[in-house]
Amino acid sequence: MSNIQNALDLWRTLSERQPLTGARLIRKLVILNTRWLFETTYTQEEAEALWQEAVQLAEQAGNEDELRWVRAAYIFMVEDLRALSVEEMRQSEKV
Numbered sequence: 277m278s279n280i281q282n283a284l285d286l287w288r289t290l291s292e293r294q295p296l297t298g299a300r301l302i303r304k305l306v307i308l309n310t311r312w313l314f315e316t317t318y319t320q321e322e323a324e325a326l327w328q329e330a331v332q333l334a335e336q337a338g339n340e341d342e343l344r345w346v347r348a349a350y351i352f353m354v355e356d357l358r359a360l361s362v363e364e365m366r367q368s369e370k371v
Contacts, residue, residue, distance in 0.1 A: 278305070278308060280301055280304050280305045280308060281305060283301055284298070284301040284302065284305060287301060294337070295333040295334070295336040295337040296333070296334070296337035296339050296342060298329075298330070298333045299330045299331075299333035299334040299337060299339075299342050299343075299346055300342060302326050302327070302329055302330035302333070302346075303330050303342075303345055303346050303349045305326065306318075306323055306326055306327055306330070306349050306352065306353065307349050307352045309323065310323065310352040310353055311352060320353070323353050324353065327346070327349065327350060327353060330346045330349070331343070331346050331347070334346045
C-alpha cells in the first residue's frame with residue numbers, strides 16, 4: 277500500500293476533513309495507480325468513483341486550480357492510450 281493510500285485512509289477517519297486535502301490525495305493516488313504498478317490496483321470503475329469523489333471535493337473546497345488538476349488527472353485513467361504506428365497515424369483523421 278502506498279503512502280498516499282495510507283494518508284487518504286487516515287484523512288477519511290478525521291472528524292473534520294478538509295475537502296481540498298482529500299481531493300489532492302485522491303488525485304495523486306489515481307495518477308500513481310495508473311502510472312506505476314502497485315500490489316493492489318483499482319479497476320476502471322473504482323478509479324472513476326475515486327475521481328468523481330475528488331471532483332466533488334475540489335468543488336466543495338471551491339478551489340478552481342485543484343479542480344483543473346483533478347480534471348486533468350482523468351487523462352491517466354484512459355485505458356486505450358498507446359503509441360500509434362505510422363500507418364495508424366496516416367489513417368486517423370484526428371492526427
